[in-house]
Amino acid sequence: MNTVLIATANKGKAREFETLFTPLGYQIKTLLDYPDAIDVEETGTTFEENAVLKAETISKQYNVMTIADDSGLIVDALNGEPGVYSARYAGEEKDDEANIDKVLEKLKDVPKDKRTAHFHCTLAVARPGDKTITVTGQCEGTITKERIGTNGFGYDPIFWVEDKKRTLAQLDQDEKNEISHRGNAIKLLAIMLPTLVK
Numbered sequence: 001m002n003t004v005l006i007a008t009a010n011k012g013k014a015r016e017f018e019t020l021f022t023p024l025g026y027q028i029k030t031l032l033d034y035p036d037a038i039d040v041e042e043t044g045t046t047f048e049e050n051a052v053l054k055a056e057t058i059s060k061q062y063n064v065m066t067i068a069d070d071s072g073l074i075v076d077a078l079n080g081e082p083g084v085y086s087a088r089y090a091g092e093e094k095d096d097e098a099n100i101d102k103v104l105e106k107l108k109d110v111p112k113d114k115r116t117a118h119f120h121c122t123l124a125v126a127r128p129g130d131k132t133i134t135v136t137g138q139c140e141g142t143i144t145k146e147r148i149g150t151n152g153f154g155y156d157p158i159f160w161v162e163d164k165k166r167t168l169a170q171l172d173q174d175e176k177n178e179i180s181h182r183g184n185a186i187k188l189l190a191i192m193l194p195t196l197v198k
């Protein structure tokens with residue numbers, strides 16, 4: 001089985017990549033398996049810049065094809081916040097609960113029909129001596145007034161998906177992957193993957 005390195009230290013993402021890549025016939029490793037990996041500073045102002053930065057740095061460090069994910073929540077009523085700062089919205093310690101509290105507080109006077117949002121995911125594939133490739137995926141929804149559900153990670157408990165009549169945190173992993181920004185980006189990548197993996 002081919003092994004693919006995913007340049008993420010986020011346990012929630014790592015779990016999702018595992019369930020997404022296993023059926024495609026790829027085993028994954030993440031930075032959780034590489035404690036000496038460079039801690040890439042996300043200095044970009046776009047998802048694409050950060051995804052490319054993470055993928056290329058780690059690909060160069062280990063001289064292997066590397067996929068990185070930069071993703072986040074875009075809330076219309078907050079002019080696109082938290083956006084590329086989603087992981088550290090409430091501070092550098094990347095606290096999911098504090099991040100949710102900050103979004104809910106900022107939206108406390110915003111009515112239901114104005115609470116539209118989407119998740120975005122950019123995946124970058126960096127290969128030694130080759131051009132870096134990117135693909136993107138999105139997932140549309142609205143922000144609830146309170147947390148509902150306990151699955152997933154990040155902002156999942158407050159992200160309502162109308163088609164499912166549930167939040168992302170009420171879906172199981174396969175249901176989330178079917179409709180999520182990450183799932184949609186990987187569907188695009190899966191078509192190219194056999195030609196990229198050596």
Ligand SMILES: O=c1[nH]c(=O)c2ncn([C@@H]3O[C@H](COP(=O)(O)OP(=O)(O)OP(=O)(O)O)[C@@H](O)[C@H]3O)c2[nH]1
Binds near residue numbers: 042073157168182
């Ligand atoms: O509810 C959510 N469901 C998702 O499916 C999801 N995907 C992304 N996010 C949020 O966006 C940040 C990414 O920031 P990010 O791409 O820099 O990743 P990260 O710093 O957590 O890990 P790494 O991959 O950089 O190591 C994450 O921390 C989360 O707050 C999500 N929230």
Ligand SMILES: [Mg+2]
Binds near residue numbers: 042087
């Ligand atoms: Mg990050």
